[in-house]
Amino acid sequence: MAQTHFGYQTVDESEKARRVRGVFDSVASRYDLMNDLLSMGMHRAWKAYTVAVANVKPGDRVLDIAGGTGDLARAFARKVGESGTVVHTDINEAMLRTGRDRLLDEGLVLPTTTCDAEHLPFASGSFDLVTVAFGLRNMTHKDAALREMGRVLRDGGRLMVLEFSKVAAPLAKPYDWYSFNVMPKIGRFVAGDEDSYRYLAESIRMHPDQQTLKTMMKEAGFGHVDVHNMSAGVVALHVGIKC
Numbered sequence: 001m002a003q004t005h006f007g008y009q010t011v012d013e014s015e016k017a018r019r020v021r022g023v024f025d026s027v028a029s030r031y032d033l034m035n036d037l038l039s040m041g042m043h044r045a046w047k048a049y050t051v052a053v054a055n056v057k058p059g060d061r062v063l064d065i066a067g068g069t070g071d072l073a074r075a076f077a078r079k080v081g082e083s084g085t086v087v088h089t090d091i092n093e094a095m096l097r098t099g100r101d102r103l104l105d106e107g108l109v110l111p112t113t114t115c116d117a118e119h120l121p122f123a124s125g126s127f128d129l130v131t132v133a134f135g136l137r138n139m140t141h142k143d144a145a146l147r148e149m150g151r152v153l154r155d156g157g158r159l160m161v162l163e164f165s166k167v168a169a170p171l172a173k174p175y176d177w178y179s180f181n182v183m184p185k186i187g188r189f190v191a192g193d194e195d196s197y198r199y200l201a202e203s204i205r206m207h208p209d210q211q212t213l214k215t216m217m218k219e220a221g222f223g224h225v226d227v228h229n230m231s232a233g234v235v236a237l238h239v240g241i242k243c
């Protein structure tokens, strides 16, 4: 069997999906709190920027992949209105259920389905916009997932990938110190799970940098790709156009 990375470990491809599922099964109930703590609230600004760049209009059809607890799906649902659609999806039932319950509590009823980004259960050309926030890093075959995202977009549609990326050199040391010394400890004390937050730090380092991901998106069929760095490259938003 082919091998891949799970953080810094080399594992069989089938093992990676199982271990990623274990991480998100474990963190689902504390996911939102941990996001706020670990990013010091900054994930809200990164997502708000993504929604602003997306500039969706009433009537647009949006697919949120790896949507987890639903931050992006909720923001888009308010903008596309009743004439539009936002489909909230994730491979992990615990994450999706947590998100669905949260959206229902806020009065939002969205079509929701569990699915693997590498095999999307949607017809080709179904969406104007596909988004994936902090999800691509966890996927086993990123190239296959990017091609699937392109397939379900209409011609001229956009894929927005919000993901951790390569931080600017002067920040690399303090960022590493924070990632490997502080994050796992907060994980242990708040979520009772140190290992999942060590995986988070490692998986960020193993993820393709800005230029590599841009090349991957072009190879997956996106004719034009823009990169927006945020927080000195801690995070990058890649916007690919299917053209």
Ligand SMILES: C[S@@+](CC[C@H](N)C(=O)[O-])C[C@H]1O[C@@H](n2cnc3c(N)ncnc32)[C@H](O)[C@@H]1O
Binding pocket: 020, 024, 065, 066, 067, 068, 069, 070, 071, 089, 090, 091, 092, 095, 115, 116, 117, 118, 132, 133, 134, 135, 136, 138, 139, 140
């Ligand atoms: C860090 S969470 C991000 C959740 C949400 N998008 C956010 O920004 O808060 C990553 C999500 O990716 C999902 N995921 C991992 N592999 C996936 C795959 N192959 N297909 C779809 N979702 C996947 C996980 O289940 C998890 O909910």
